[in-house]
Amino acid sequence: MDKSQQENAAEAALPLSDAVQHALAVTKRGVDELLIEQEFAQKLARSEKTGKPLRIKLGLDPTAPDLHLGHTVVLNKMRQLQDLGHTVIFLIGDFTSMIGDPSGRNATRPQLTREQIEENAKTYFSQASLVLDASKTEIRYNSEWSDALGVRGMIKLASRYTVARMMERDDFTKRFKAGTPISVHEFLYPLMQGYDSVALESDLELGGTDQKFNLLVGRELQKDWGQEPQCILTMPLLEGLDGVEKMSKSKNNYIGITEPGNTMFAKVMSISDEMMWRYYDLLSFTSIEHIAAEKQAVAQGKNPRNVKVALAQEIVTRFHSAQAAQDALADFENRSKGGIPDDIPEVSLNGAPLAIGNLLKSAGLCASTSEALRMVEQGGVKIDGATVSDKALKVEAGSFVLQVGKRKFARVHLSA
The missing domain is CATH 3.10.290.10 (RNA-binding S4 domain)
Structure with missing residues (x-):
């Protein structure tokens, strides 16, 4: 056992302080998976001991100009970690957008032009700042280091991963078996995303469940570069208004975070009573205990509409104001009675x-x-x-x- 392994073993043997246990509980709330939990607990304990905040990374490709509530599931988790005192890095994938993320795709994603990417990126951080504390957020663009790699660097990076390991990816395997074309450049996407973790020396990377393969590539590349591997945290994917498909603008089942308060409120009210609890779990900042109490109250006869109203008001308040939430409720009730809204075009x-x-x-x-x-x-x-x-x-x-x-x-x- 070398020195670093001995130090890690010693860290793992130490009891966790109350502050670290609290941070771990906050981190794990609502997540799909935290890998590897023991490693992350050690990182938290070391951070507490040294006073050095962890570097926590979230990358988003600006493939569309606006963010929706599905994006905020992971942004909310970033904000919680930010409030715990850690450094959050909002990474805009202006380089990786030109490749196109193959995650969850059954066909090659259309490539965006540099102009389209730059236009979309303009609004991304301003909208993300409705959730994150902009003054404490490090904003980066992965073209900073990806452009500098050049052809030689790209070939060297590609040599670190085998085709067999790439084909372990579920969507690649399905497409290969179905005879659906896989372009060579799509193999570069997880490598470039992984290289982002090397460049930023991240301790934890967040993403949706569909990003797990990419996040694990980051761990492996960091080991190759002699860095301590990042932990990964995957968040569930939020279903859209239809209650079936992942929330997406292309599927028109989304709630945009810059939509008018009245529209946001009405869309939240349109989800099913069953889906409401899913939205509470992934979007609400109310306590787990409060949500459990509301579930019990509904089971005992409370009108679920009233619980859904509280959720709609919480969301509108977050992205607009408390007054906007009250106005949205009044407008919704007026419409429910067949009335005409005041603010129609x-x-x-x-x-x-x-x-x-x-x-x-x-x-x-x-x-x-x-x-x-x-x-x-x-x-x-x-x-x-x-x-x-x-x-x-x-x-x-x-x-x-x-x-x-x-x-x-x-x-x-x-x-x-």
Whole structure:
């Protein structure tokens, strides 16, 4: 046993202080997996002893311009670790975005241009700062060290991992067996993400459960570079409003963290009563004991709607304000009674008489005339509170409130 191993064994044998046990409990709340827990406990104990904070890394590729509540599951954990006094590193993957993360993909991800990546990256940190303490967050871009690698460095990095080990990755294996193409550049993604951990000398890296393979690559590369390997912490993936698919803008089942308070509130209220508990576990800052008490109260007859209202208000308050949450509740109750919200957009159009399908599309309430006519057929379209049932309706000039579904409204001024 060498000296470092002896020191690690000695550290592992020491009892954990109350502060370290508390930090460990905070870290583990709501997580899917913490690898390796004993190693992380030792890191926490060493940090307490030396006064040196741990370096905790989260990387996000700016593949879309906005963040949603699914992203905040891991951001919330970062904030908790930040509040414990550790250094959190918000890493924007401007280099890795050009490769495209193959995690969970059954086909090669389309590559983004540098211009698209830069545009998306502009909003990422400002939005993440709605969760993180921006003044205590280290923001980095992985192009800092990835661009400097060059071809020679990339070849040297690629030599450290075998194709066989890459094929241990579940999504690669499935695609290979199905005869679905795997581009060589996709093998570079986990290597580059792992190299980020080397460059930042991270002690802990966070990610969703779909990132486990990439995070483990980081551990292995750090060993190759003579660094103490990072621990990894995976967070569950939050289902979207449909309760089935992972929350995603591309699936239109998301709650954006910069959406208006009324919209956020109504979307939270639209999730099922069963899914509500999942959202509480992954998004709420209320105590585990409080959530358990609410579950018991619902089982004994409490209306789950009231519990869901509390969750919706907590989320709106976090990203807007307490007043916005109160206003959102009032607006939601007004809509539930068939009322019209106060803050609906005003749209001026011409061309009356205008076919109902074209009107709904032009007002921005439906993406296409076919969708509009489908909504009419389903009874989901109202003009001044009256349901429209005629798909051939031509709307005459005038001013009126147009409604599609429960949440889409527009005050339309239609002229000839």
